[in-house]
Amino acid sequence: MPGGKASMSTITVKQIIIRIALIIGVVEFCIMLLLTNIPLVLSPNILAILDALLLISIAAPIIYFWIINPYKLERDQASQRLADMAFSDPLTGLPNRRVLLSSMEMSLAECARHHIHAALVLIDLDEFKAVNDNYGHDAGDAVLVETSKRLKNGIRKEDIVSRLGGDEFIILIKQLNDDSEKATKEAMDFAKKIQKKLAEPVSYMNKTIQLDASIGIHMLDAETTKVGAAIRHADIAMYHAKRAGGGNIILYNSSMTDI
Secondary structure, three states: OHHHOOOHHHOOHHHHHHHHHHHHHHHHHHHHHHHHHOOOOOOHHHHHHHHHHHHHHHHHHHHHHHHHHHHHHHHHHHHHHHHHHHHEOOOOOOEOHHHHHHHHHHHHHHHHHHOOEEEEEEEEEOOHHHHHHHHOHHHHHHHHHHHHHHHHHOOOOOOEEEEEEOOEEEEEEEEEOOOHHHHHHHHHHHHHHHHHHHOOOEEEOOEEEOOOEEEEEEEEOOOOOOHHHHHHHHHHHHHHHHHOOOOOEEEOOOOOOOO
C-alpha cells in the first residue's frame, strides 16, 4: 500500500478476532500481574468482579479506537467511493448520464409548474480524434479533464454539466426566462461564452493543443415531456453544427432531420 500503511479494508474477520483476542490477553495478563503484586485482602468473588471491570474499562476503548473505529471509517469511505462511481464519470468526475436524467426530470417539472424555460446545450469537441492520433490518449484524457473544468466553472450553481461519453458533454441550463425569445437568447449567449472558453489552448507536456467545439441547443418548456427525445434533439442540432464545418452553434427546430 502507498506510504507503507495497510488499509483496514484488507483485514479479514479472522485477523480482527486475533487482534481482539491479543488485546484481551495482554490486558488480562497486566491486570493479573497488578492484582497479584498489590496486597489486597479481597474475596475471590470481589477479585473476579474487579478483574472483569478493569478488563472491560481498559480493553474496550483500545479495541474500539485501534480496530473498530478505523475499520468503520474505511468501510464508510469505501461505500462513499462506490456511490461516487455510480453517479459520476470516472475520468472527469462530472455527474454521469444517470444524474443528468434525474435533473432533467426535475427541471421539466419546474418548467411546467412555473411556465419558464430551460435549455440543453450539447457540446462536441471538433477534431478530437486528431489529438489522440497525434499526441496519444493521455493527451486526449488531459483535454477532456481540462474541458470538464472549464465547463464546470462556466455554469451557475443550479445548472448541471455531464459527460455523455467520448468527447461529448451536455449542459442543462435551468430557470431561464418565461418569454421564449428571451430564454433562447440567454441560451445562445451562454453557448457563445462556453465556446469561447473552450477555444482557449490547452497545455500538455510542453505542447499546445487548441480545439473548437460544435454546439447544439434544444430549448425546454412546459410542453416538453420526454427526456430522451430532448437529448436527441440537442444531439441532432449539434451534428448539424458539426456538418456545417465545426465551430458553430445551432438551435434545434422541428424541421431538422436526423443525421
